[in-house]
Amino acid sequence: MTAVTTQTMRVRPETATKPAERVATRASKKHLGLKVGVIAGLTLGAVFAGLPVVWMLSTSLKANGEVFEIPPRLITESFSFDAYAKILGDPLQMRFFLNSYIVALSVTALTLFVAILAAFAFSRFSFRGKEAVNVVIVSVQAVPPITLVIPYFGLMVGLGLYNTYPGLILTHMVFTLPYAIIMLTAYFNTLPRELDESVKVDGGSGWTALWRVLVPISVPGLIAVGVYTFMISWNEYLFALTLTRTDDMRTVPIGIQLLMGQHSYEWNQMMAMSILGSIPVLVLFLLFQRRFIGGLTAGAVKS
């Protein structure tokens, strides 16, 4: 009997592993193929996304005369950080950065606040004129800003907001609100109404439900909208130029355009300033990406 069992035992493992092995190698090959494909795709995408930025960096480290040379080179003999030193050492440019920060941060905070309220209204209530208001909010973005510049300018002068922080802040808010409201409404719509109800059962009001329950759960969505709002405000040029007059109110995009002279561009300084200007948003994104990519999972939705 032992002989038989050992025989069968010897036989079974061999035949048992073969199909398993085959399945395993097939799976791992597929897995490997997929991995290679994904990495190739990622790399190709990175080249597409990053080449101009690399070029910007390269230009900021060159001398102006080398920007147009043939054949183009990534690094040249005149490699230096002079352009950055010039920007960082210029109190005027630093003032532009300060103004941009003040405006962009204020716009983000205020837009989020106002948009949260509006999204709550759209998501949790039904009322007359709801669709009309919605259409208005979406379509105000449709008017070409260039035609709005002059009437808008007159309006701001009339309101006494010309060349002030609040003037610029309110203007940027008007541009960022439609998007913020649309996105936050959509986000609130995914949050179950039981959450509100539970607050109301405990005797709280809609306001409490909003701030105590809905908003904390929506942090990921708020952050995404916030980062985008910050960016729109930070990079906005036309109205920032039109609504400011003196150097102490102007922002980074204007500073960059000032380097585009009548006769020639200060290429390395322009690129240096752009790169310096992109760092705040990059930092914001770095800080918050985990929160709004990772933390988004149904943790909020499923509960």
Next chain:
Amino acid sequence: MGQPDLRTRDSSVGAPAADAAPPLLPGRGRRPVSKRLAPFGYLSPTLILILVLMVIPILMVISYSFQDNVIVERNPVFSGLANYANVLSDPDFLVAIKNTLIFITVSTAAHLVLGLTFAILLNTDVVGGVTKAVFRIIYILPWLFTIAVVAVIWRLMLDPYGVVNYILTSVHAVQKGVDWFGDPSTALWAVTFVNIWSGYPFFMISLLAGLQGISTDMYEAASVDGANAVQKFFGITIPQLRPVLISMAVLDLIWTSQQFALIWMTTGGGPLNATEMLSTYTYKQAFSSYEFATASASAVIVLLITLILAVFYVRQQRVR
């Protein structure tokens, strides 16, 4: 990131606030009124801001479009629909419409496809978290720069003797450097390409967040049913993302139609009107010909077209 109604099968999440106002007994005076006014209370900051700072200037623009001699001359004259007639019969305007339509549809479609592709790539389990984080940073780079700089750097790179041509000729993809912006047959595509580059991160981020919100149960259930990757993609991923996709598409179409600086600083609407858009047309009317009335008429036409899009979008939201 906002994603409307992924859980449409869950009726409790369903239509927004259809049951907001609980049935009230008559005679309970104050509650119903305050309840009815509550949404407007929440909306009031928005309404005030948009009314004062947007609707008023827009109404002014509309009024200009019906006049003549506006802004630059002191005695405006009512001229009815004359400006609209001028605009609609201007061959440059018609070219601008055609180019704008091509520009926005191709841009938006490419944004969607590219954004979705990158989002899927970044959502995969096949590579580690750190790798994904690094690539995420790289992929949002185009978003970070002001449009003037994007225009300028791409002009530099797409110069007939610039980097891109240098690389293409080195690998023999083309024989001679292509005049990307200066050749009427490639200019529109070059401009569209740059716009695609600078705008896709918006989609990518939103779709990435959307993807993460799709519960894996659905994918597992589909696997059990024997679905392959393609079927899962079209059967689960796309339908779940549909609300986000539509919102983004509408917003992007609207925003892209306003794109001015990119075109102005690369081609200025040329060569030979190949990249003339509604935005450049309007700008030239306003600040070159000083015909603000005509520019306003052109703006109102754009607004009307977009209103149709906006109404469609809002209706569609309601249906869900």
Next chain:
Amino acid sequence: MARGSGKFLKQLLGVATAAALISTAACGGSGSGESSDSSGPVTLEFAQWWAPELPAGAFDQKIAEFEQQNPNIKVKLLSAPYASTKQQLVSGSASRTLPDVVGLDGAWVNDFAKQGALADLTSIMADAKYDPKELVSQVKVDSKTYMIPVVNFVYPLFVNKDLLTRAGVQSVPTDRSEFMEAAKKTTALGGNVTGWALPLDTAVPNGVQNDVLSWLWASGGSMLTPDGKPNMTSPEVQSTVDYVKSLNDAGVVAPGSLTMKEQDKVEKFTNGQVAMVIDSLAHVNLVKKNNPKLNFTIAPIPAQDGYTGKRGLPYASWGIGIADSSEHKAEAFKLVQFLMSQKTNGELATLANGFPGNNTAEPDLSESDPLFKTAFDMYKQSSPANQFVGLPKSEDLMRSFDENLQLALTNKQSVADALNKTQQSWSSII
């Protein structure tokens, strides 16, 4: 998780709201408007794009000198990105918030004057008892002056001597045939080198002024009839455009013409990719700075073969005007006077590498490039030529000519048609 997010969120909102509140509080951050009453000091605002084009701090110094000489007047310099200047002026004019003194380009004057944005300088000069005999020129509309050119930038021909020598061209071309030959020979050198660059960007269409019509003016031609009507179908204009087309057909023009901007042209010349360009004299130092090894010289623009008359030399200016809405016109004119005074004007011209708007001022050529002396002599011997100065809607005029020219260059229409169409569209404006 909701709790944690809540706290974090509160902190975030707190910080951001604080920032918002601080900014609104500190929002006296309104820039200074015009100031006070007649007893206190007057503050003038001066919007220009010049300061960044001059050596760092140089313009501020000049302003400081002015303030010293006029203790009752303070000047606030407002810098404007050049590309947006005209648009900002139009917006400012529409809402009557123009700064007191404005930097202008001659091509804008007609429209701004008609819009009532600019003050009539003739009467202001009369009030100030200022004799304009020292002014090289004044830009007038309906015989009233609205702009005074402060510094003039001439546009001679820049020639890359090394490329010419390598191509076997012995001397700098002086007439059109010689130019064509030099261009062909340098293009034949190959390796991305071409003989000429023609920037025809339609966003800022001054290429037709600097690089096309300059050939017409160099030979004493005119694009207008003596009574100021368009003359685009005349034989001289036709021959000029035919010549430019022949250069294009000969393949001597750098690629990318149809959307090339003036700045690109300069860069390509600096990099030795183009042998000859018509360019602003102000670029001499720029070119030398960016490519010290470049061996180049300047010359008058070649005239038609056999032309012996006085050559036209195209130019552009930094002009100055006073806003009609200014409440301090008299003080504003004092600033204008200062900038036009013999000493200051000469100094400004030297700093800017241009020529003075004051005909008694001499730029200090002792320390500058010998090329400037050459240019200054050229300037004295030619007649300044820019027929777009003072015309209405000059940008529109330039653009319609540009668009028609592009169609002709790409063989989509004949030169004759292009000129006819230009003539038609100009006639509706002028």
